[in-house]
Amino acid sequence: EDRRLYSPKMVRDILEKHNFKLSKSLGQNFLIDGNIVRSIVEKGGITEKDFILEIGPGIGTLTEELSIKAKYVVGIELDEALLPILKETLRERKNVEIIHGDILKIDLEELFHKEFKGESIKIVANLPYYITTPIIGRLLEEELNIQGIIVMIQKEVARRMIAKTNSKDYSALSIFVQYYTDPEIILNVPRSVFLPKPKVDSSVIRLNLKNQKMKVENKEIFFKVVRSAFNQRRKTIQNSLSSKELNISKEKIKEILTLCNIDPQKRAENLTAEDFAKISSLFPPI
Numbered sequence: 001e002d003r004r005l006y007s008p009k010m011v012r013d014i015l016e017k018h019n020f021k022l023s024k025s026l027g028q029n030f031l032i033d034g035n036i037v038r039s040i041v042e043k044g045g046i047t048e049k050d051f052i053l054e055i056g057p058g059i060g061t062l063t064e065e066l067s068i069k070a071k072y073v074v075g076i077e078l079d080e081a082l083l084p085i086l087k088e089t090l091r092e093r094k095n096v097e098i099i100h101g102d103i104l105k106i107d108l109e110e111l112f113h114k115e116f117k118g119e120s121i122k123i124v125a126n127l128p129y130y131i132t133t134p135i136i137g138r139l140l141e142e143e144l145n146i147q148g149i150i151v152m153i154q155k156e157v158a159r160r161m162i163a164k165t166n167s168k169d170y171s172a173l174s175i176f177v178q179y180y181t182d183p184e185i186i187l188n189v190p191r192s193v194f195l196p197k198p199k200v201d202s203s204v205i206r207l208n209l210k211n212q213k214m215k216v217e218n219k220e221i222f223f224k225v226v227r228s229a230f231n232q233r234r235k236t237i238q239n240s241l242s243s244k245e246l247n248i249s250k251e252k253i254k255e256i257l258t259l260c261n262i263d264p265q266k267r268a269e270n271l272t273a274e275d276f277a278k279i280s281s282l283f284p285p286i
């Protein structure tokens, strides 16, 4: 048990041995708790059939557990200084491949083709929080062959992702994530399980990709309308949609809302994704 990478002593020893300095700007908060590592993999529903892409393996703590449970694991790590460490810590794991790269820049379609040969995969990540939304955005928008995304994120962001209409956490992010996936919080994680300890609490969320997405006339206009509405979430929907960004008159908005049977005095948070789909389908090209 204490030979495993998640033991706090192991993590400290490895970092010391390699004289590794944790980088704040790369969001390096490493997991040091076996229960959490095992729970992520278990509640993430990882099985021996799974092909996994792990983003940011760090010193390989989660990678080790994933490689024990899954068929094949590819890890993408940006920090070059971690590569020799990963080579050592994962030397006995034969079903693991580590790639040096930036998940925000790498050609994912090419990577998927080369590493996974068309297999449907699961993404697992304990990410630096400032790149969480761009990465998830990219993974979902590119409509790659992904079954699910299991990711550690800031607790508040997880709440926004699962929020429903009429709640205070309901936002453009809720609609974006729920358009592509059925999200589920699988674990709440205290800050004490990381080295160093971050300033925020975290949750692990599992995003199960939908087989059938809601019908939307034009995705770009749909998300633009959603974002504009929530950008001014305290205004009535009639006013928030009459913004410069959308380039449409208040009269036209009123007409669209009437056609959709939506009270123009409502606010963004009172509208369902289906309401926004209806509204945006009547929008002129932007």
Ligand code: SAM
Pocket (backbone or CB within 6 Å): 026, 027, 028, 029, 030, 031, 055, 056, 057, 058, 059, 060, 061, 062, 076, 077, 078, 079, 082, 101, 102, 103, 104, 126, 127, 128, 131
């Ligand atoms: N998975 C490890 C764990 O749980 O202990 C490390 C998690 S740490 C929060 C985030 C990791 O992502 C770091 O190892 C960091 O170097 C790496 N990273 C940061 N930005 C990255 C990027 N753009 N592409 C790939 N990896 C990145």
